[in-house]
Amino acid sequence: MLTLPLRSVLSLSHATQFAEQTTNASPRILLADDDMSFCQLMSILLGHAGYHLIVVNNGHDLVRTAQEERPDLLLIDLVMPNLDGYEALRQLRNDSRTAHLPIMILSARSDASDLVCGFETGADDYITKPVTNEELLARIRGQLRRANRRPVHSPLTGLPGNALLIEEIRYRIQRKLSFALLHLDLTNFKAFNDTYGFARGDQAIHLLANLLRERTTNESGSFVGHIGGDDFALLCMPERAIPLAHAIIAQFTQVAPNLYDEAHRLQGCIEAQDREGVLRRFALMGLVIGGAIQTPGRFQTPESISHCVAVMKQFAKQHPTSAFVVSLADHQPPLTGP
Structure with a gap:
């Protein structure tokens, strides 16, 4: 499985600059990927960028953890044991507890059909590996900004969120x-x-x-x-x-x-x-x-x-x-x- 380029992860000046701008309440990101080496690299990158990272390694744990932890953003791979990324994404979008969460697919699959299926299933963004840390962090910030601008009332009940x-x-x-x-x-x-x-x-x-x-x-x-x-x-x-x-x-x-x-x-x-x-x-x-x-x-x-x-x-x-x-x-x- 392809991973982030090591040279990009270890060059953290851009990430450190962003970390200095973050608040004390670090945004929580849930990463679902069964490649442990990739997860370790992501932990370094996102940790230096000021994020709190939660890692799971299969689709079943992804759905369960998202329901229980309610992270600020999800990064998910498509190929995982127990439950693949597409099915996990469907379950998350059909659950009122997680339907509103921003979800980014981070996958080595780059075929147009995969991108189309990802967006139609409910992904907010689709990133193909490998990707530089600058691009990944920029896309994460963009998703979090959009999430913060979403309506402050519950779309399900209309009550204040x-x-x-x-x-x-x-x-x-x-x-x-x-x-x-x-x-x-x-x-x-x-x-x-x-x-x-x-x-x-x-x-x-x-x-x-x-x-x-x-x-x-x-x-x-x-x-x-x-x-x-x-x-x-x-x-x-x-x-x-x-x-x-x-x-x-x-x-x-x-x-x-x-x-x-x-x-x-x-x-x-x-x-x-x-x-x-x-x-x-x-x-x-x-x-x-x-x-x-x-x-x-x-x-x-x-x-x-x-x-x-x-x-x-x-x-x-x-x-x-x-x-x-x-x-x-x-x-x-x-x-x-x-």
């Missing part, structure tokens, strides 16, 4: 406002999506989005955001966090079974493969909520309160059914329910 959510959290922290941040996540969504397909999966996401809209219509100081996929966020007044968490979970668990076929509703479960490919039973979808209360001075940045909320959501996921866990204050045990 992650960028607007972070901006809103920062605004409230800087003005020393008290508020609650809740992160909401569907449980067993992957099993549902795998069983019924992406269209039904999108119905589940729409259901939760509409429920959040309805529940917050008359809530003072509320803000609903769609982080991506089946992940949502809600900002509200501190005293409304627990009542809203109760009400949202109760309403979702009441209506979610209607998304399933009658046989699965009666069984109370579906059979699907887990992430290791093992067939097992999954309960019907539920909802977990992690939250934290912000008082002036407790959290200094959107990242710090989001980290606390993520930890609370992990605790909530340990419950066998729908649950919420909310951090009320430092050095106090979190409140759990329902």
Whole structure:
């Protein structure tokens, strides 16, 4: 397999200049290629350019890692074990969690038919190996710039996306406002999506989005955001966090079974493969909520309160059914329910 020219990778003046212009939050790039030598060269190049590189070596891990990590950009080879690049690309474009991610094919295949197939399957760019570091970095920067100019609202739900959510959290922290941040996540969504397909999966996401809209219509100081996929966020007044968490979970668990076929509703479960490919039973979808209360001075940045909320959501996921866990204050045990 062809790789980047070694002389180009080791000549890093251009990459170093760009690294000096990057922010502290390094863009994350997911590279999928089964050529380990090529991956090592890419790690040197992109690392010096200020990027954080995640490497996988087959198509199956590419899809799984993209769904879990939500990188800023993907670089994928076409010839990989388990799942080739074309099929991985199709799956990524058909999944609401990854459909919006910029994807660049980086392949030794240079036939016109390969380029056409790559673009028609959903690639944003197609680069043939070998390529100089200057050209590769320029194309990466171009894709990231275009991604940053894309609509800031979710194309699936119309709700504000992650960028607007972070901006809103920062605004409230800087003005020393008290508020609650809740992160909401569907449980067993992957099993549902795998069983019924992406269209039904999108119905589940729409259901939760509409429920959040309805529940917050008359809530003072509320803000609903769609982080991506089946992940949502809600900002509200501190005293409304627990009542809203109760009400949202109760309403979702009441209506979610209607998304399933009658046989699965009666069984109370579906059979699907887990992430290791093992067939097992999954309960019907539920909802977990992690939250934290912000008082002036407790959290200094959107990242710090989001980290606390993520930890609370992990605790909530340990419950066998729908649950919420909310951090009320430092050095106090979190409140759990329902």
